[in-house]
Amino acid sequence: MKQVKYILAAVLCLLTTGAFAQTSRISGNVSDDMGPLMMVNVVEINKDNRIVEAATTDFDGNFVMVVRDTKDKLKITYVGYKDVILDIGTRTVFNVKMKDDNVIDEVTIIAEKRNETNGLDILDREVSVAKQKFSMSEMEGLSFASVDEALQGQIAGLDIVFNSGDLGSGTQMRLRGTSTITGNAEPLIVVNDNIFEMPTEEKGNFDFSTANEESFAQLLTVNPDDIESIEVLKDASACAIWGSRGANGVIMIKTKRGSRGKTQVSYSYRFSQSWMPKGLNLLNGDDYTMLLKESHFNPTQSSTASNAQELNYNPTFSEYENFNNNTDWVKAISTNGFTHDHNVNLTGGGDRAQFRISGGYYHQTGTVIEQRLDRFSTRMALDYFVSDRIKVAADFSLTYTNNDQNYSGLLSTAQVIMPNMSIYAQDPQGNDTEDFYIMRQTASSIFDGNQKSRINPVAVGKQAWKNNKSYRITPQISLDYKLLGLERDETQLRYYGMVNMDAATTSNDDYFPNSLSTQGWLNTDVNKSSNSDDKSLSFTTRHRLTFTPHFNNEKHYFTLMGQFEMRIGSSSNQSASSHGIPHGIFSPTTGSYLTGSSTGTGQWRSAAMSFSAVYSYMGGRYSATATLRRDGSTRFGKAHKWGNFPGLSLRWNIIDEPWMKWSEKYLSMLSLRTGVGITGSQPGSEYLHYTTYSNNGRYIDQSAIQQGGLRLTDLRWAKKTEYNIGTDLGFFEDRLTADINVYRNVTSDQLMGNYAIPNYNGYTSLAYRNTGAVSNHGWELRVDGNRFVKLGKDLTMSCYVNVGQNFNRILEMEESVLNSQNEDYNFNNNTYLGRIQVGNPLGSFYGFRYLGVYEYSYKNWEKALAKMDDPEYTPSRIVAHDANDNPIYGASCPIAYDEEGKVIYGANGKPLQMVFGYEEGDQIYRFRGGDAVYEDINHDGNINELDIVYLGNSNPDAQGGFGVSLFYKRLQLKTQFTYRYGVDVVNQARSDVENMHTNDNQSIAVNWRWRKEGDVTVIPRALYNTGYNFLGCDRYVEDASYIRFSYLQLSYSFDAQKLKKYGLNSLYLSGSANNLFIWTNYTGLDPEIAVGGWGRASDGAKTPRSRSYTLALTIGF
């Protein structure tokens, strides 16, 4: 309740005592040329334009009222007529004739682009920090579920990657690289100045490394149609005002508000159809059974191992019909997705009040069966001008989303499930029945390993489900009070105060029926249901005083802001799951086997004070902005509760210098900006600085109490210091603008989660510790051409390009942290050694170098070497590199080469055979024909951890977007491209379908597998559960650079004049093709892969981004 105290104090400050005034009784009549006017508003307004008394005229146009103060004015207003304002004075009778409003006098509008920076409203040309603004009107007619999709490729330095093509799966965003090792690296999202976080993140204990897709999809609760503009704060001097929250950059979203004018209704509808791009070519049933027979035969050279009746096509087998098919599982789970997006909004207002009310309904179905997303959203914004001094604004928004998801990833199963199996159980004649076919537990034992656990993805899609529902309500009320002068040429003092409430509930339910399991009834997967609910409520209040003194010398401009802000919130959650529920019941709490249940509560509080000041001289020729935020957090102990985050930036508009006069013709802007700032971050959990005690079972008959982990008295804010230098350029009256930023930031005192300590201290780790430093440096360029090319009379062209380049580096790290994070090589297939090294970037892969497949077995080494000596033979295969990294060509055979590229011969006169080393010596694997060739980097004839080299890195070298638009009269053609360059990704999906190590279905590439001595191929032999043919190596590390043709849009907006006769104000039509084409060398489905732990990206057969087309219509009444 403490915050109430502050609010009260603030309100008390506002109370001013009025002087005694003289009242008077007046009367009058209102008419026009035609006669008396009924229901005309007659109001008394004081000097601040505040209405103090009001009356309306009667049937005869008469009115009577008591005025409070004869110094006030009388204002008479009527729709369609010009306002009349009269002094009252001693006058008591007012007969007024009103004039039609049709005649408009000439109006001169002087518009200056203004910009909200660091809580201050300043001129665009005085903005000294690095930021970029994006107007949502640019996206009209395009269909987006959430706004981050629209932002992709639009902001220089903001790297946006889709998590997957599944509905509502969100995006991963990185602004100017990753500057934290284990913490949250996502930029802060701010909607109308309020931090927009899901409660799960706020209450702490949120593990970003294991966060699921839903947690990144928070933006789904803001309807893109309600968004006016988005501003991305990039450098620390801009973000410092967000203090500890702004360390990863800030994305500020501003929603639309009402505007003065006639009430307008507009309705828009967008329709899209989407489909999944063609993926990997997989084996059909016939090829698959052939492959499996071979892979089971090869390791033991025995046909009994491969003798599974599911592969034998033997009609006497009782399930024969279910295993003689060529099923295209991927096709079976794919479908066309449709999107219907309806939005209605109502906007308008007069002098006193302006409003906007909107409602939206978004319905989308996925490109994978049984995915459906519904969103209903409504937002209301009301601005009420009590007087020229006081404005009250009320905002309200409600969003409901209902996301029907697949129980589990269908595509990943569809890619690997046996293609000779049927979708539906088949009768003895081979006709599909109505039941889905699920592999029996009695099937051949060779399928124990994996196929038995793979469940028919079509059946999972249809019969099991997972649902995510959320409600979010955010009412807000704010008051704006101008305490001193009202005009620019007066000293101004402005108070702004607001209270915002954010109430959210989410629930997740899922159900897995017994029809999908062939396990017994007691299995925990049978008729399984789970439910979890989260609810949270938080309040934010913010009070701000802005002081702008007026100087007689108008060359000086100065404004100062102080702000105090508090947040308080709590949440609770509960979950239950059980199995063995009776059919038809989905509630986990009905009588059944309870597998787990939990409840939890969370709470959070924060306080912050911030100050900022802007000074400019000579009309903005020189300007400076300084900010300071003092952030208070509950997550630190007493000594470090408060963190100070300052920022300072300067701008010099060179163009304004008198000696630049010559350039006026071409140059409209030339400036130099520089800034420095510090932002911070806090740990992800609460209560770290306490020693806690909780129950821990019993010993004999007494209960035991355990002490929690080591308390963190020494934990401090992680601090990010950033320097930015930039320039703004404008040519030809800003028709062509550009800005360039160069930056460098260092995040020191990193908050390393789960910091390992020597376990002889009684604990294995500290929850957090400040250690290590990471730096990012890079540059961004944005060029915007606004109709800067004119082709003929009506044809103009706009374009934009942006590019961002970031270099990440670990500057320092304790040796013990490096040691405990760098795992030892485990000699298993499919693992990439993850290492972090000081001086290298995060997100690097290490593994073997792949050189192809051994053509010959060791026993045929003479043949292989003879082939090399044969003058007829053209050596084409690299078998090794010498010490100078020159390639050695030859026919490959598992023999060792020395550093000079010569074969190493043993004492027995035979070459040394290549082995795969295992240190204890009891499991040596000797390579043979058909096995993968890994380069023996140290030339010791043994492939082991010493042959591991650096393979690549998941940080993009450059990324950005560009687009070209053509305008012809009212017709517009827009294109947009996004690109990322120099990204390395582990194509895990390809490794999964090319390894021939399991019973999983494989891609058609394996048809080129090595089968007999002398085969020249790059695909190794099929080897079930044996061998080392898919060790982590560069074979699967691919360059995932791409250019995506994001959309091509054609739109037409009709002439308002012509529409009038149909009763319409506006009509807009557009059609677009989205995700049209992608230029890439990446062999996976989609090169856009989000990074995982330690910044490494691995593509695990996620649903690719769909292709789609959109038709849109907007009508205004």
Added chain:
Amino acid sequence: MKKTIKLLSIASVAALTLTMGSCTDFLTIYPTDKVVLEDFWKDKADVNGMVMNCYKNLVSDAFVKRVFVYGELRSDDVIETTNIGTDLKYINNANLLATNGYCDWSIYYKIINNCNIVLHFAPNVLEEDPDFTQGDYNVVRGEMLAMRALCHFYLVRAFRDVPLLKEAKIDDSQDLHTAQSTPLEALDFILEDLDEAEHLVLPSGAYPNELYNKGRFTADAVRAIRADVLLWKAAFTQFKNKSDGSDCKEFYAACIKDCEQIIADRKQYLIDWNKKYNVGKQQEAVGTDPADALVASYPLETHPINRATASVHDETYVKIFADKNDRKESILELQLDEDNNHNQAICAFYGYSETQTNMPFTASSYLGKEGTDDNVLYKKTDARRVSFTNQHGNEEDVFPIAKYTTRSTSVGGTNQDGRPEYFPSRDNGSYSWQNVILYRITDVMLMEAEARALRADSASNDLNEAFKLVKAVYYRSNKVSKVSRNDSIKYSEGSAASLQELVLKERQRELCFEGKRWFDLVRMALRDGTTNNMLNVMVPHKYETNQSAIKSKMASIDALFFPIHETVLKTDTMLVQNPVWVKEDVYSKK
């Protein structure tokens, strides 16, 4: 105008100062489901709960498993089966890698730190809660010191050079690095703890709840640990000084004193107990046999099924191990149970179903087979062979371990071999609720015998005293005619070495599978200054093949101790790995 600004600035400064002060309170929130330090350590119950938590960790799976892994697995008591897992297999074959899960010593330090925390905070409660008296505090302090000593003692025996954790670790501002101590430094610290604890803890029998008398540290338990520590101190001293043991006499004297005290206490404890529960005279009549009289002169459980007809079998060990907390035998016994603290180690290591399958190791045939020659441990007359080992179905050479797993014995029933029926415990699936005995009376008696045999010189009566102790233990389980008894146990009169050998053997016969044997062997090797003798005793019984390879792996004394787990080495680069297990860093990448 100016005035307004002035006023406003004063107001805002005032408002700011006001908010700054109360903000720190505003920013203080407490967990809803836990108690914080500031509200804890307020009453007796808090202290008691924390003490119980130390015990709770003592009965954790990690601790109990290590009792057997460190004390038993590498010895000739057990041999591996095909079901042995990788980690256990490597240990069994002396391939100790720093990655082996059992090289993780964290459970000991967890307990030690918990003890230290109680030692650190409990004095405050004296002021807070009048119910928590100085007497209460003393007992708590004694128990914590004793438990800390026991854990350090395990560490020294398993790893040798270990850091000693003397202070409670509570927050991150403390120095989290501790250097290793030499074994003698460590043992001295342990002895300090034990010396203090001896006078603080309750004497045996003082607890009203009989389970506490066994399951918590009593004075006798502290002395038993101390006697053990002293034997190790002597061994390490002899090793360090490369001496003949003459420099260790004081340690042996102290050890003998402790053992004698325990035996005397135990007798008194039984008298008191009988008085208290009005049992009157002991129900079993002592026979006229002088051997029976010798056995009866010690507080030893004797429970033959039928003294007249029994060939080799009696129920003594079922009483001790299955019935739990035998009041004569047990001195320190970890209390496990069916509800809260299961004993998973017994099931995982010694097997659990009636047929006892899938266990990773079994008794070596040296223990399982009966006979008269030197290739077997037990003579035909010895009841312990059938009490401690089973025969696995029809497989003649497979001997699952019966100690701890035997739940009951069927009186009078015999199997096809004419042997009495034993039923291994069949507990609830993968866990059992057997207690784990850390010290019992025969262990103490044989420690005394060991000390006497090692101290013995021509002048003293030590050899006779020691032999008497060994005989008492032996006769308890060999209830046949006098003649065979005399045959079955003897040593070359006057030869200390011969008696030492006899003690070692008797310790194995009596205490096998209890986590003692490997430590007995290591102690012997330390005294010898070489592993030769020890390996000659042990290796032939344990390994059928590769004996020379095993011997060469364990040629160095260092190899008898475990490597430090790599996670610790990674977090503390100053730590010195046991030299035989040092692995060269193979990574050198750009």
